[in-house]
Amino acid sequence: MTDQKLLFENLVSELRRGSLILSVLALLRQPQYGYSLISGLEAFGIAIEAGTLYPLLRRLEKQGLLSSEWAIDQVRPRRYYVLNELGKQTLTHLSDEWQRMNKAMDQLIQAPSSEQGG
Amino acid sequence: MTDQKLLFENLVSELRRGSLILSVLALLRQPQYGYSLISGLEAFGIAIEAGTLYPLLRRLEKQGLLSSEWAIDQVRPRRYYVLNELGKQTLTHLSDEWQRMNKAMDQLIQAPSSEQGG
DNA sequence: TTATTATACTGTGCGTCACACATTAATATC
């Protein structure tokens, strides 16, 4: 891979970074286990590494946004995560913030350069 | 500040993080100096710390997306930054990626929870 | 004379992502 491609990949990583948590929270309105989250997000075109997701889930649980439990009555043992009350509130707040940022970014990107600066 | 507020601020930071570079690049289609970027972004509702911006500008220049020069013929010496060719291309690519992510996030957030999982 | 605004910069700490790795078992393939 060329330097420029590496640079661009890096910038995209950084861009994606912020939205990771929000997308995970959004999916977790319904109970999900790690592996299903990965494929679920991928179906939406959002890539997340297992080594990123699992620590993230633990962190979010530690911060009190999720609760989790093992389901052993399935083909394979799975640990299900789901939003709790604080998690739902946080999702709402973060969504609002996202929408807000979104409008700002749209204006910024689509604003003709000539109207900037000055 | 309460723990929960701190937590939320932290999550918002993380959310904002990805879009910082994109918004800076977008403004830099026109020559800008650091301080004008800060106020310019603030006018769009995007907060960025001076201690975040200046290292970012230097990094982007080092990565070959910007060029900069001092303007000493003004009331105060200012260092102007502007996108170069690679920077413009990068901005285009990142914007596309942003739009893509955006659609995905919209679907994720607005999708009724009942259609998820399973 | 003091406070505020304008302007640029640095150093350090902390949080978080990505990558590589480890582990186990159910399927699918040969």
Place this chain on the structure above:
DNA sequence: GATATTAATGTGTGACGCACAGTATAATAA
């Protein structure tokens, strides 16, 4: 029956980048 792939969950380390708290200077405004 042996081998590969998929399903599933984790850990440890490195590197990167933001935020915060500073430093510094000078032009304005009070």
